[in-house]
Amino acid sequence: MNTQSNPGLTSAEIASLWSNYLSDSMAVQTISYTLSQVEDEDIRSVLQLALNLSQQHVQFIQNLFTNEQIAVPNGFSAKDVNLNAPRLYTDDFFLLYIQNLGKLGMTTYTMALSNAARSDIVQYFKQNLSTSADLLDQATQVKLTKGIFSRAPYIPKPEKVEYINDQHYLSGGWFSDKRPLNAIEITNLYYNIERNRVGTALIMGFSQVAQSPEVRKYMVRGRDVSEKHVNIFNKIMHNDHLSTPSVWDAQPTDSSESPFSDKLMMFHITTMNTAGIGQYGAAIGSSQRTDLN
Known part of the structure; x- marks a missing residue:
């Protein structure tokens, strides 16, 4: 059993961080483009939060891998985006896209957290899970305010407990x-x-x-x-x-x-x-x- 206060990263931790780096380096470029196009200020604030989070993740993993002497993945850079390209999507789509990104982040970070053991990695994924929830909530609140939030269907309230018999x-x-x-x-x-x-x-x-x-x-x-x-x-x-x-x-x-x-x-x-x-x-x-x- 390794009792060191700062043991090496496990394969599960490296895999989660590696995937996280690639996804967030892509997100930085994608969201940067959306910010160059968006007109609605409420939606802009959600996009800006998403960009800030992705930039923080990329920087954390880059520093961590450098300190651990692990090769930093070849992710995505400004070469992969043309901020001067004409608009390809509407503002409402940008908002729905970011809301979906928040849902995806919560799922991804939950899995990564369940497979992490080293304290700094656990704290990193716990924080990411929390901020993904905040991002999802902010996007949802903007959709509700604008009247474009689509609720799941309502069903009759269960009045008693029933069991399946066949x-x-x-x-x-x-x-x-x-x-x-x-x-x-x-x-x-x-x-x-x-x-x-x-x-x-x-x-x-x-x-x-x-x-x-x-x-x-x-x-x-x-x-x-x-x-x-x-x-x-x-x-x-x-x-x-x-x-x-x-x-x-x-x-x-x-x-x-x-x-x-x-x-x-x-x-x-x-x-x-x-x-x-x-x-x-x-x-x-x-x-x-x-x-x-």
Whole structure:
């Protein structure tokens, strides 16, 4: 057992910090572009908070890796962003994007914290978890103030405790009656509709400005996959007469000049894919109706 007051970083800690560095160095460039375009001052304040947090994370990890004699990852820099590129997204999309970033940060830092042991790393991820919650709350409050916050569906309040007595509760096949969705399943569907709408809008913009034909093709395929998932989830919700996230102006502008390098856009989408797989896995684990699984 290592009893040193400052032991070396474990593989789990290095992996979390390495991934954190790459994601936040990308976020610094992405949010810097949004700040060069945003007009709404309330939304600007949320974006500025997100930028400050990402810059702090990048600096902390860079200093830590240097002190630990660990190679600093080749992340993203000002070379990967064109701050003078025309507007590609609306202010409302910037706000929804940052709100989604806050949700993603809370999930990521929770996992990183659960695998950390060294006191300074534990404190770092605890602080990041707290500030991600603050970022999410600030973005949510701005959406509420502007009347663009979409609430999950309301359901009747449970009046008594009930137990499942047979396997019919799991039914959801093509030839069997489907029971109504439960609250957990509604939550999973609603959140994944919203997440995929963010992804659809983001990747649509990327598909029209990417330089490489291969990257453009990849982005178009991603757009089609996200739209397919949204349509499937919407249909399931509508079959139970449940509301879905309200439609908002998520279409990118007609700009064809890219604000970002193809490298940054590909990393951004593959990172979202990774998060999406994790979120679908969590939904599978908590959904009991067979058709949803």
